[in-house]
Amino acid sequence: MSRRLPPAPSGRAPVRGAAPGVVRIIGGRWRGTRLPVADVAGLRPTSDRVRETLFNWLMPALPGARVLDLFAGSGALGLEALSRGAAEAVLVERDPGAATALRGNVARLGAPARVVEADALRWLGSAESASMPAADIVFIDPPFAAGLWDGVLQALPARMAADAWLYVESPAGSEPAPPPGWQLHRELRTAQARAALYRGRGTGGADTLGAANPAP
Structure with a gap:
């Protein structure tokens, strides 16, 4: 949902970012473009610091990638991926207000993205989802209180390329199990959350993003 990771922990300099609602x-x-965010309870875009770290990890994989942003919320992850070279994105968001705001931002940017207003887990099991090309990069950041990781992670493999990249945000101290065959590549931990990037084993060559290790 692109809104759960908190500001930098105490002891770090605050990160300059967008104002609330943006x-x-x-x-x-589209670097520097500010986009409005729907006024939806609990929705807050992922911090600039965390997004910058994530997209540094993903940089070699972004050009031409098909992106699936589940629990899209503000669209911060999916739209950032498109800005950095991904070919297309599907943004799944069930809240009507957030989905409307996403459509407006997609139109403003002229982004190659489609907004799907639907429950993510139900959509993954739909005929519409089954008819789509496999995703190369998937973002999962559901509402922390909803406990949706297990169901979504079990349903995902059929919608991902064998060597896809999978990004998962979850509460601090939790480690939702990735789908069988997906291995941890990088992770970032804060006082409130864990952000983890996984890679499918079905790659036909070397891992161009390097060996798995924690972010500095």
Whole structure:
């Protein structure tokens, strides 16, 4: 949902970011563009610091990638991926207000994205989802209180390329199990959350993003 990771922990300098109600694209062709975010309870874009770390990890994989952003919320992750070279994105968001705001931002940017207003788990089991090309990069950031990781992670493999990249945000101290065959590549832990990037084993060559290790 692109809104659960908190500001930097105490002891770190605060990260300059967008004002409340606004998400800022931090890299790529739309860098610096500020986009309105729907006033939805609990929805807050992922911090600039965390997004910058994530997209540094993903940089070699982004050009031409098909992206699936489940629990899209503000769209901060899916739109950032498109700004940095991804070919297309599907943004799944069940809240009507958030979905409407996403459509407006997609139109404003002229982004190659489609907004799907639907429950993510139900959509993954739908004929519409089954008819789509497999995703190369998937973002999962559901509402922390909803406990949706297990169901979504079990349903995902049929919608992902064998060597896809899978990004998962969850509460601190939790480690939702990735689908069988997906291995941890990088992770970032804060006082409130864990952000983890996984890679499918079905790659036909070397891992161009390097060996798995924690972010510095």
